Amino acid sequence: PSNPKLQLLRYQGKWLLQSWVPGIIAIQRGGFAPRRGGGDVVLASLPKCGTTWLKALAFATMARRAHPPAGDEQHPLLRLNPHDCVPSMEKLFAAGLGSKIMDALPSPRLMATHVHHSLLPASITDNPHCKIIYICRDPKDMIVSLWHFVRRRLPEIPFLELFESACEGRCLSSPIWDHILGYWNASKTRPETVLFLRYEELLHDPADSVRKLARFVGQPFSPEEEEASDVEDIVRLCSFEQMKNLEVNRAAGLSPALQQNAYTNGSFFRKGGTGDWANHMTPEMAERAARRHRRREAPLIRPLFLMI
């Protein structure tokens, strides 16, 4: 695309935003050192698969002692976009701010990445002190969400063009399937350090996912917290309606951390549901997208992608 902010680059077989690549290289070269015993948590996702929601839920859960999810008018999630509460590693490192900001974060640190599992260094993927939480979404809904997102910058881009490039493995974070499968496999081989969540399950039963997340990061809800409905308060605080309508997320103004992307805080909240693909794809297109993602690793796809 002509917009330099959206320029893609093929790096180690993956299509990535060109602006991320210097950050990825810095991370691969050891720029990010997990804290021993510090309980670092990396939130991983394909773009448009619920990153913003996962950032909000994980932040609210892990910070709940300092910031109770209800009755705290100064709660960071009421004042900041979730992307400003949980930094994106490749963007920070690309801006040369990685070590400075990461070092300043209190333990357990919470950060995020859109990078494929195979591109992350062993210091993250093979480290008992560093946990990964992945959020997966039906790729058809991801493609639709991505189109709406990209359209804010490139209003003229036809849906068919983005659909084709996604099917051919040439769109942002392609190959999509490699991205999902990398984290899926890791969650099977190292379940103690990789948790695999699905956007659709979060929608269906957000409280269950929040409890799962809290247990995974070693901060399960106590009987007192359950009694006080803390889980439900976190779900409410991070719900689509609540987040979308917050002043900070409605304002057209950009937060400094998001400025480099040239999107507004509101760009991250659109419909917040499942199945919007049906409003954009013919049954033949949907079948083609599913086939594309079914082509490899066929036995795995059944349990992983029953929803496609």
Ligand code: A3P
């Ligand atoms: P739609 O475009 O389908 O509405 P990401 O955060 O990875 O960029 O993903 C954005 C998608 O997640 C968008 O999907 C957005 O509306 C949805 N989303 C953002 N916050 C959400 C929330 N709190 N609950 C549910 N969905 C949310």
